[in-house]
Amino acid sequence: MKLIQVFLFTLFTLLLFNFADAQTAGGKISGSVLDDAKKPLDGATVILFVAKDSAVVSTLLANHDGSFVFQNLTDNTYLIKVTYIGYKNYRSDNVIMSQQKPVNLPAFILQLAGKALNEVAVTAQKSYIQQKIDRTVVNVGALISNTGANALEVLEKTPGVQVDADGNITFKGKSGVLVMIDDKPTYLSAANLATYLKSLPSSALDQIELMDNPPAKYDAAGNAGVINFKTKKNAVRGFNAVVSADYAQGHYGHNDESINLNYRIDKVNLFANVAYNEQRTFRRLEIDRNYFDANGDPTSSLKDISYFRPTEHNTNIKAGMDFYVSPKTTWGIVYTGDISNANDNSPVYSLLYDKNGGLDSTINTQNTSKSKFNSNGINLNYTHKFDSAGRALTFDLDYIHDASGSNQLFVNNTFLPNGSLTNSQTISDDLPASINIYSAKTDYSHPFKGKAKLEAGIKSSYVNTDNAANYFNVIDNVSTIDYNNTNRFLYKENINAAYVNFNKNFGRFSLQTGLRVENTNGNGHQLGNAEKADSSFVNHYTDLFPTAYFSYNLDTAGHNVLVLSYGRRIGRPNYASLNPFTFFVDEFTYFSGNPFLKPQFTDNYKLAYSYRSLFTVALAYNYTTNVQGETIHNSGSIFISTTGNIGMQKTWDLSVNTNFQPTKWWTVNLYAEVYNNTYQGAFYTGYLNQSQYTFSTNGNNQFTLSKTWSAELSGFYNTGGTYGQFVSIPTGMLNAAIQKKILNNKGSIKLNMRDVFHTFSPSGTITNIVGATATYHNFVDTQVATLAFTYSFGKSTNTPPKRETGGADSEQGRAH
Incomplete structure (x- = not known):
């Protein structure tokens, strides 16, 4: 069947090629x-x-x-x-x-409009949104309210993107998005990715690329597509620098400092980005559970109130060198590092009630933890341009080592309604993890006469992970191993890939089509312990991933453009999701891995119309099999969260984006979408069949008050929707900011107020649980005022752009 689909796809492309070629008289x-x-x-x-x-x-x-x-x-x-x-x-x-x-x-x-000065000055303001044939580009610096924010906060204001209270990212109603930094994967689990993006300041970001149907050059991973953060890059001779610092006050205070350095002399270009932040955040989570017998009569209920107050110290470093051997050949090396340490004191108060609503008992859990995460990566890259027409060869070698660990102490005390202590339990754990990633890839680009270009490349990656879970029961300060939950999990994976991509313009008609093949080989081994036997599994599969984009200009000026696209994607399980360990949250809530997870596959179809990049409307349809998502099942009164294959997901999405200027001093960008998610498949409680429409809107207003003063008003709203078992309720926020340029426009002071009315409160219900119902409500520390200062200096003569990309395109997004 797959071979037939590829044959028909190729035949259709050739027919279009011949038809369009005949139209170019x-x-x-x-x-x-x-x-x-x-x-x-x-x-x-x-x-x-x-x-x-x-x-x-x-x-x-x-x-x-x-x-x-x-x-x-x-x-x-x-x-x-x-x-x-x-x-x-x-x-x-x-x-x-x-x-x-x-x-x-x-x-x-x-030539640049500004004449060469001894210092860097901004000559123009980029528009917030730019539309391209295969992606949407968001210019981070275009919004004043992004000042002092971290990358995750910037992302939640991005059109079509939603971020929940745990930092999980969905794009156009779908989870499983691949997040990349400078075309390189982050190699992180959802939890570690959220931590990393919170540590990455907006001052280090230039653009965000949104690709719901990426071309064949990109890894096929990412069911919902690719979100690519592009960090700032200088391309000027001499010494240049941008420094920034801010202080923010929410429930607690936090601060960010960063510096971006670039030095170019002769054939050598040196660059570095260093950022540090210290932050303490606050979150309160309330979960209400009601339990029923086989007849549907209530038996008991539970109210959990959890407080999260982590204090985090994060340092990010990116440094490298480019050596221009000749005008056509460049060698480069890039180092990336991330050091994060966190302490948290997260008490949980659990109130148990009988069937009549009377208080039965209270459990107080004191959860203290210390965690660390260190990541070090090195990239060696090479670029050779054979001629001025664009024929080029590149290769990348990458090595990344991540090491993380946490130590937790759980003290559970149970009290009767009269306050007397009936039970006390103490559990401690040590959870070390490490991952090594090796990747190599090469790409070749060959332009042809008639505005055509052929691209091809190969890639191979190897990943090995080592996760341990050491649990101990503590009685009278004496620790004994809990063999029921202690274990060690090893996982190795090799992915080999090759692609070919072709694009050509035929007057009003443009074609871009590609085919990628990926071969996956995985091996997991749970070592067991003195009381539990070991187990293992092996996965081997090879798949084809075609992509195609067909663009047609409705007029000779190219102002009105239609784009039809198709692509196939894969969502491989995160390494942590395959880990069969059990992790404790409190006495009634556990997390568990699933070594039997299957990859999910998505077919994406999209038709879009745009007018001069000022107005875009798009209709998309996505069909996914073996959908992966968080699932909740219960064992008595205990809720166990795990990643499972839910079944099938269908998504219809209608989106509109527009940019316009009501006056010379007022610029508006508006984005709105309506999408429907339908989930169907076998589930713990039988057959899951959920469907719901969601309306989401995002907008910003930029005001030029004078040559040195500007302001912004922005926000977003989401009516809530269905995501597997989870059904969310409406939420949103409003942001405001003002900016003053100082020091001959080399510096700026910005004041930003995020979530002015403190309305962002992700909440909802959890459905399809045997003998139980559940609701959740988050109170998040999002109402934050930030005061920031930025200063730029240096010389403004352009030089060739440096290479900051690497070859590991999807593995890091699945690490841990």
Whole structure:
């Protein structure tokens, strides 16, 4: 069946190729737009005039590689004007077309609008949202309210993205998104990823790329697509730096400091980003459970009130060097490091009631923990450009080592309603974990005449993880091993992949199509202990992942564009989800892994219309099999959370995004979507069949008050929806910010108020639990005021951009 699908897909592509090629009659003028570092200026406006009377023939936007092409032209003498925000306008010499022969122009090189100064100055403000054929680009710095925020807080304001109280990320109603930093995976579990993104300041971020259907060049991992954080990069000669510091006050105070350094001399470019933050947050979680007998009559109830007050110290480092061996060859090395330490005192108060609502007993759990996470990664990269046309070869070698651990102490005391102590239990644990990741990949790009390009590459990765769970019962300060829960889990995985990607412009029609094959080999081994036998499992599977994008300009100027796309994705289980260990939260709540998890597969279909990147409307349909998600089942009064294969998920999504300026001083971006999630499949309680519509909106208003003053008002709202067993209720927030530029525009002071009315409170119900119902309610520390200072200095002569990407594209997103 898969071979038939691939055959039909290939045949359809070839037919479209031949059809479109037949539509390109008439003369043609083509070229490209680059900056003075020979970097493509994606989205530059290119205008074609008749030289005699300056009549406009056509207007279009440069493609992602800077290329443009005017089709169906008559013999004449033309002029071309190019504009791009922040750059001087470019006007060509006369372009003569004779006998409708194609004219291929040399690249147009645009110069920065600001003259070279001894210090860096901002020359233009980027728009918040930019639309491309295969992704949406969010410019982080365009929102003042992002000042002082961390990466996770920036993400929750991003169109189409939702972040819950635990830091879990969904994109367009789907979980399982692959999060990357500079085209490299984070190799982290959901919990560790949330911790890392909280430690990454917004001052280090440049853009966020949202790809619900990534091209074949990217790993097929990520059921919901890819979210790629692009960190800031300097491309200027000499020494340049940006320093920032902020203090924020919410329930508790916290502070962030960062510095971005770049030094270029001769053939060597050195760069570094260093960030440190200290934060203490607050969260209160209330869970209400009601228990019933086989006849549906109430038997008892439980109310859990948990307090989380972690204090965290985080340091992030990214440093590297590029060596320009020649104008065509560059070697680079990049080091990334993350050091995080946290202490938490999280008491849990459990109130047990009988069937009549009378208090039966109270359990107070004192949970204290110390945790650490250290990550070190090294990337070696190479780039060779064979010619100026764009033929290039790259390779990346990556090694990453993560080490984490936590020590917890649980003291459970049970009291009768009269306050007398009836039972006391003390449990301690030691949970060390380590992971080693090795990755190698190479990519080749070959442009052809007629604005076509072929890309191909191969990749191989190897991962081994080692997780231990050591539990002890403590009586009279004497610890004895709890063999029922103590164990060790080893997992090894190798993924081999190859891809080919082709794109071509045919006048108004553009095609990008690709095919990726991935071979997965996994081996898990639970070692057991003195009382429990060991166990193991092996997985081997190979799959094909086609992608296709078909774009058509409805007018000659390219203002109205239709895009049809298709892609297939895979969601492999996180390494932690395969770990069969049991982790304690309190006496009535456990987490457990599932070594029998299967990968999930998604087919994504999308039709989109856009007008000059000012207005976009899209209709998407996604079908997923073997959906992975958090599931809750009970063993008596104990709730056990584990990741399971729920069954099938269907998602319909209609989204609209628009940018406009009501006045010169007011810019608006609005995003809204309606989606429906349907889940069907065998479940603990029988057959799960849930479906619900969700409305979500996100907007921001930017106000230019003067040359040095600006302000912003932004927010989001979500009506709630269904996500497997979980049904959430409406929530949202409103943010406000103001900025003052100082020190000749080299510095700025910003004041930001997040969640002004403290309305963000993720809550809902948990369905399909045998003999029980449950609701949850979060009170989160999101009402935060931040005062921030930023200062930039250096020299402003452009140089070639440095390589900061690596080859490990999906493994880190599944670590631990």
